[in-house]
Structure formats: structure tokens, C-alpha cells
Amino acid sequence: MILFGTFFLAKRILTYIIFYISMSKYRLEEMSWMEAEEAMRDSEVVLLPVGTLHGHGATPIGVDSFSVDRIADLVAEKTGVPKLPLMVYGENEKQKFYPGSITINPATLEEVYVDILKSIKRNGVSKVIILNGHGGNREVIIRACLRARKFSLVAALLEWYNIGNQLAPELYEEAGGGFMMELALAVAIYGEEIADIRPGEGYKGEWGKRYTMKKIFGKEIEPLGFHSFEYEGAKIIIPVDAWDLDVEGPPELTNENLPPLKEIGEKIIDEVVDFTVNFVETFSKVDLKDALKTRDNL
Numbered sequence: 453m454i455l456f457g458t459f460f461l462a463k464r465i466l467t468y469i470i471f472y473i474s475m476s477k478y479r480l481e482e483m484s485w486m487e488a489e490e491a492m493r494d495s496e497v498v499l500l501p502v503g504t505l506h507g508h509g510a511t512p513i514g515v516d517s518f519s520v521d522r523i524a525d526l527v528a529e530k531t532g533v534p535k536l537p538l539m540v541y542g543e544n545e546k547q548k549f550y551p552g553s554i555t556i557n558p559a560t561l562e563e564v565y566v567d568i569l570k571s572i573k574r575n576g577v578s579k580v581i582i583l584n585g586h587g588g589n590r591e592v593i594i595r596a597c598l599r600a601r602k603f604s605l606v607a608a609l610l611e612w613y614n615i616g617n618q619l620a621p622e623l624y625e626e627a628g629g630g631f632m633m634e635l636a637l638a639v640a641i642y643g644e645e646i647a648d649i650r651p652g653e654g655y656k657g658e659w660g661k662r663y664t665m666k667k668i669f670g671k672e673i674e675p676l677g678f679h680s681f682e683y684e685g686a687k688i689i690i691p692v693d694a695w696d697l698d699v700e701g702p703p704e705l706t707n708e709n710l711p712p713l714k715e716i717g718e719k720i721i722d723e724v725v726d727f728t729v730n731f732v733e734t735f736s737k738v739d740l741k742d743a744l745k746t747r748d749n750l
Contacts, residue, residue, distance in 0.1 A: 478491075478528040478533065479525075479534075479535050480498075480535065480536050491534045492577050495736075496533075496578075496737075497533055497579040497580065497732060497735055497736050498534045498535070498577050498580055498581070499528055499533060499534070499536065499581050500568065500572075500581070501521045501535070501539065501582075501583045501585070502520065502539040502542060502583070502584050502586070503516040503517025503518070503519070503538065503540055503586050503589075504516045504542030504543065504554070504585070505540065505542075505553060506546075506586075506657070506658075507551070507552065507553065507656060507657030508635070509635075509655030509656065510635065510648045510649055510650070510705060511631070511634050511635040511638050513552040514540070515585070515635075515637065516542070516585035517538055517585055518641060519585050519638075519641070520583040520584065522641050523612055523728065533736075534577075536572075539568070541554055542555075542556060544556075545588070546678060547657065558591075558592050565596035566600065569596060569605055569607065570605075572605065573600070573603055573604065578604055578605050578606065579607075579735060579736070579740070580600075580606075580607040581608050581728070581731070582597075583610050583728070584610070585611070587611070590611070593607075597609065606744065608731070612637075613630055613633065615723075619723045619727060620720065623716050626712075626716060628704070632713065636713040636714065636716045636717030637717040637720065639710055639714040644714060647710060649706065649710075650703075651706065652703060654700035654701050654703055655703070656701070664698065664699050664702075665698055665699070666698070668692070679691050679692055
């Protein structure tokens with residue numbers, strides 16, 4: 453009788469442990485379909501990290517992807533909201549000829565995003581927070597999100613590099629610019645050995661305090677990077693494939709720079725995670741009734 457009672461108690465404890473473990477899961481790919489059903493039913497919002505693969509000088513080509521994946525993991529762990537697997541492939545027209553770049557046609561990518569959002573809605577969730585690690589994805593994501601509103605889903609687009617720069621501009625200045633900050637995140641996540649430091653050599657790609665670009669439109673129109681230019685003190689856009697035109701920039705980096713960059717990267721991750729956790733809590737409570745009203749459905 454005692455043996456039976458002990459067995460029954462152990463079985464109940466094991467059941468509670470399994471239940472606790474299942475409830476603590478937040479990565480969709482680790483859930484069973486039953487756990488996914490429960491997670492989607494109990495959550496007002498899901499996280500979708502998206503990135504890409506392209507050249508960043510001495511920084512790994514995957515920084516646009518693994519940066520947002522790490523941030524999304526930390527946010528999901530703190531909030532318990534479901535996190536979808538990283539969308540690692542994105543738009544790379546500006547760097548498609550760089551070694552290691554993988555690019556998806558923007559029109560194709562838009563359809564993929566729309567299908568993902570439709571699937572999320574089909575699972576019963578009407579709010580998505582997209583953590584985007586690559587500026588080139590932005591316009592494609594926005595178009596997909598505008599389409600998603602027509603099937604009653606609203607997505608918010610968060611980009612760590614803009615959030616971090618606004619919350620802690622002094623850290624960006626200390627790092628030496630936005631693309632040095634990408635290296636800071638890389639070494640914060642994977643360690644200093646992840647950086648490809650080549651003493652005495654310059655780098656191409658998204659690199660340095662200011663891109664080294666050819667002045668293809670003469671002296672008065674200054675190239676800034678991507679398809680942005682400056683004329684008489686104002687920023688303008690001329691749609692050209694600017695990254696087909698870049699030249700090697702200065703090294704600007706030694707191994708001695710990595711420890712302080714790692715510390716800066718850790719601080720920015722903390723800032724962005726805290727901000728995103730707060731946004732998840734706020735966005736979860738939002739009533740979409742007014743946000744979904746348009747003249748099209750009146």
C-alpha cells in the first residue's frame with residue numbers, strides 16, 4: 453500500500469514537472485502542436501525575428517540575423533510570449549555580389565512575410581512584434597504588414613539599432629558608429645574570437661564611421677551609403693545600387709578594441725531587451741478595434 457502511494461505521488465510530481473516545463477517553453481519550434489495551441493491561445497502577441505546574410509567588414513555576415521534572434525529569445529524568456537523561428541534570409545540587392553550574401557527577391561519576400569502573418573492569424577493571434585535586424589527588409593515588411601491589416605492583424609516593427617541609438621546615443625558614439633555597434637553585438641553574443649581582424653587591411657561592406665564611397669555624381673552630391681546622398685546640407689535619395697560602387701575603407705580596428713566593444717554590446721542588448729519587454733506588455737493590452745478601422749471596411 454505504501455509502495456502504491458509512493459508510486460502515485462511520484463507520478464503526480466512527474467506530471468507537474470512535465471506541465472511546468474511545457475508551460476516554460478516559448479520557442480515555437482520546440483513545442484508540440486498541442487503546446488503551440490495553448491501558447492497561441494494564451495498570448496495576445498507573438499515575436500518574429502527577421503534578418504539576412506551579407507557583408508559587414510570584419511563583422512560576421514549573419515549579425516543582422518543572430519542579433520535579433522538573441523534579443524527575441526531574451527524577451528520571450530522574460531515575458532513568456534511565443535517566439536517564432538528566425539527568418540534568416542532577407543533582401544540583399546545592395547550587396548548581392550558580396551561573398552556569403554544570400555538574397556531573396558523583394559516581391560517574393562513580401563509574399564513570404566504575408567504568408568507567415570496569415571499563419572499567425574490562423575493560429576488565433578492578431579498582434580505581431582517583428583524584430584528586424586536589416587534595414588533593407590524594412591520596406592518589404594511594411595508592405596506585408598499593410599496587407600495583413602486587411603485580415604485583421606496588426607504588426608509592430610522594432611529595429612534594435614534605431615532603438616539603441618535613441619535610448620543610448622553615447623554608447624554609439626563610444627563604439628564609433630552604427631556598424632561598429634553591430635560588431636559590438638557580435639562579440640557580446642559570440643565572444644571576441646568571432647571578429648575577423650586583419651591588421652593593416654581595410655574592409656568593405658557596411659563598415660566604419662562613414663562609408664568610403666565613390667563620388668559618382670560629382671563633387672556637389674555627396675554619397676552617404678545605400679541610396680542616400682547629401683546635397684547642400686540636405687539628405688536626398690537616388691535609387692542606385694550603391695554597394696556595387698563602394699571601395700575599401702580604413703581598418704579602424706585592432707584586437708585591443710574588442711573588450712570595450714563587447715561591454716558596449718552587452719549594454720545595448722540590455723537596453724533594447726528592457727525596452728522591448730515593456731513594449732510587449734503595452735502592446736498586448738492594446739484594443740485593435742480602432743487600429744483596424746479603415747474607410748475600406750466602413
